[in-house]
Amino acid sequence: MTDTNATADAGTAGPGHPEPPAERASFDVVRLLKRTFTTNESWTFIVLIVLMAVFTGLAPGKFLTTSDLSLISQTTAPFLVMAIGETFVILTAGIDLSVGFVLVLSGVVAGEYYVHNGGANAGIGTIWVGVLIGLVTGAAYGALQGFMVAKLKIPPLIATLAGLGGAEGLSYLITGGHDVATVPNKLASSIGQGSLGGVQWLIVISFLVTLLFGLILAFTRFGRYTYAIGSNPEAARRVGIKVDRYLIGVYALSGLMAGLAGIMNLAYYSTTTISGHPLDNLVVITAVVLGGASLFGGRGSILGTFIGVFIPEMLAAGLIIIGVNQYWQYILTGVVLAAAVYLDQFRRRLRERA
Amino acid sequence: MAEAEPLLEARNLVKRYGQVLALDGANFTAYPGEVVALIGDNGAGKSTLVKTLSGAIRPDSGQIFVDGKAVSLSSPLDARRHGIETVYQDLALAPDLDAAANLHLGREIYRVRALQILNKTEMRRRAVAAFKDLGVNLPDVGAPVASLSGGQRQSVAVARAVAYASKIIFMDEPTAALGVVQRERVLDNIRRVRDRGITVVLISHNMPEVLAVSDRVEVLRMGRRVARFRTADTNVEQLVGAMTGALTTEDEPGPGSPGSGSPGSDSPGPGSPGSASPGSASTDGRGAA
Numbered sequence A: 001m002t003d004t005n006a007t008a009d010a011g012t013a014g015p016g017h018p019e020p021p022a023e024r025a026s027f028d029v030v031r032l033l034k035r036t037f038t039t040n041e042s043w044t045f046i047v048l049i050v051l052m053a054v055f056t057g058l059a060p061g062k063f064l065t066t067s068d069l070s071l072i073s074q075t076t077a078p079f080l081v082m083a084i085g086e087t088f089v090i091l092t093a094g095i096d097l098s099v100g101f102v103l104v105l106s107g108v109v110a111g112e113y114y115v116h117n118g119g120a121n122a123g124i125g126t127i128w129v130g131v132l133i134g135l136v137t138g139a140a141y142g143a144l145q146g147f148m149v150a151k152l153k154i155p156p157l158i159a160t161l162a163g164l165g166g167a168e169g170l171s172y173l174i175t176g177g178h179d180v181a182t183v184p185n186k187l188a189s190s191i192g193q194g195s196l197g198g199v200q201w202l203i204v205i206s207f208l209v210t211l212l213f214g215l216i217l218a219f220t221r222f223g224r225y226t227y228a229i230g231s232n233p234e235a236a237r238r239v240g241i242k243v244d245r246y247l248i249g250v251y252a253l254s255g256l257m258a259g260l261a262g263i264m265n266l267a268y269y270s271t272t273t274i275s276g277h278p279l280d281n282l283v284v285i286t287a288v289v290l291g292g293a294s295l296f297g298g299r300g301s302i303l304g305t306f307i308g309v310f311i312p313e314m315l316a317a318g319l320i321i322i323g324v325n326q327y328w329q330y331i332l333t334g335v336v337l338a339a340a341v342y343l344d345q346f347r348r349r350l351r352e353r354a
Numbered sequence B: 001m002a003e004a005e006p007l008l009e010a011r012n013l014v015k016r017y018g019q020v021l022a023l024d025g026a027n028f029t030a031y032p033g034e035v036v037a038l039i040g041d042n043g044a045g046k047s048t049l050v051k052t053l054s055g056a057i058r059p060d061s062g063q064i065f066v067d068g069k070a071v072s073l074s075s076p077l078d079a080r081r082h083g084i085e086t087v088y089q090d091l092a093l094a095p096d097l098d099a100a101a102n103l104h105l106g107r108e109i110y111r112v113r114a115l116q117i118l119n120k121t122e123m124r125r126r127a128v129a130a131f132k133d134l135g136v137n138l139p140d141v142g143a144p145v146a147s148l149s150g151g152q153r154q155s156v157a158v159a160r161a162v163a164y165a166s167k168i169i170f171m172d173e174p175t176a177a178l179g180v181v182q183r184e185r186v187l188d189n190i191r192r193v194r195d196r197g198i199t200v201v202l203i204s205h206n207m208p209e210v211l212a213v214s215d216r217v218e219v220l221r222m223g224r225r226v227a228r229f230r231t232a233d234t235n236v237e238q239l240v241g242a243m244t245g246a247l248t249t250e251d252e253p254g255p256g257s258p259g260s261g262s263p264g265s266d267s268p269g270p271g272s273p274g275s276a277s278p279g280s281a282s283t284d285g286r287g288a289a
């Protein structure tokens, strides 16, 4: 602590003496390396590797065969997509508890549309309309929650908890509590089970979404304002950023991602799985936090989330393979989430004292 | 220089926070190319006045003139458009973003404008240039602002204001958290900015500092301007007297302010010199030096 201050002051005190260029360059390399190895992403990656090593050790030759990997990636795909949206929300110091329930709602709305428009034999045009309906449902629902947060100043935890209840209720009202299991065959066989050049469509979609939003977060104004708003909303306002509008946009994005996950889920299982997603929010939030995002906002990355999302899934797959009841997954995920947040708070305190 | 037309003038500003009258018909004048110190006790309304004049908050009533024209500053962007920049008391930086990002926050430079893709290299280059300009040697413009020392953070906020201000910079206690060396550096920068022809409004509780750097002093007390001094003709006792209410020279009896403010203000050109004249008169309101 003391020596960072000392060097900093020396730096500001001597404007007249530019450092020799060579020294400067090597300095930057060291700094870059240091930054790389202290980033949250690298820690998340190490955790993932350790986890894989442990399971491989416990079940040699059984864990992580190629088919495991592709299955894990496939079941992870909707989580990954939702975690991308959740990353943006958490970066603004918010939280979206509603993701799994908006997934169901979007799937239900799209599913109902298919039931009344061609059912299992629906054509490509109808399928696209249904997809669009699902996406719009998710985005609109997210925007509504964003409105509650940004304009009505309801804390995100409560706004999305209320939203969660609403989405659940709507799903049951629309379906009467019975899963919609009539899904267009062409949807199920393409997005659901099909593959592109040997890679499942679900994986292709989730990776493309990850790449796209990773680039948006890192290189565009939308990304930068997301960080700025999470870091200091008042400062953002004072430089003229329309904070409310951005917040609504971020929650709408999270809803859109849940909607996309809903379509993927519908295509994969050929049913709406109404009661199958009560803990998606736990998994998704854990993934984002494990990926290094701070619940206080302003810090986190898509790369971190991408690595983080495989940890709960790897846990689940590993537990099944070593013969432990898979419901331990949720207990362990809860423990991991609590530990990750504790560490974040700990780091933050250290930083503030510095 | 005080005989010139005011660059910025506020008349009769009122801002109420519940029971608290933060601004109670406050006036304020700044002339081109000067350093004017705005002083007053804690809670006198200095920060509120600055926020009003930089568009961060809207007054309940009152008028603001820039170059003699009545303007409405309903957002920080409006103030920016008039060449007004502010170093807020709380600095208003995003701690997780680096210095270069903070410097350009809200004014990003793009590589591909249509896709809003940022040109980080260019922003970084300009940030390095801006800091060099100010004589600030930040070891790493890519480090998050949270990791900088208090003085360095202050420098980032000052650099941001200086980089964009074309007319006025408000600095709300920019030296409050600084050590002796850093404080001198900020004062140097204030003079440097003034020498570029930009008006600096300095808020400070440090009287020697005020006397050292300012050309004029305006004193705020309980939400009103109570005195104005030419720095060369005043001293610490007078300033303290004005702040504490022991000495009152203007605005207190509510003479011109409510009466002359509204009728004269609508005609932009002639309205401002009319109220500028008491400015020069106020300085000789006391011979007790």
Ligand SMILES: Nc1ncnc2c1ncn2[C@@H]1O[C@H](COP(=O)(O)OP(=O)(O)OP(=O)(O)O)[C@@H](O)[C@H]1O
Residues within 6 Å of the ligand: B017, B020, B021, B022, B040, B041, B042, B043, B044, B045, B046, B047, B048, B049
């Ligand atoms: N957002 C707010 N809500 C309620 N009251 C406020 C608010 N901002 C300022 N005030 C009140 O208005 C008065 C003037 O405050 P202001 O911050 O302008 O004073 P100041 O002159 O800047 O003081 P200091 O020297 O301590 O910075 C104070 O009584 C303060 O309590």
Ligand SMILES: [Mg+2]
Residues within 6 Å of the ligand: B046, B047, B048, B089, B172
């Ligand atoms: Mg103040």
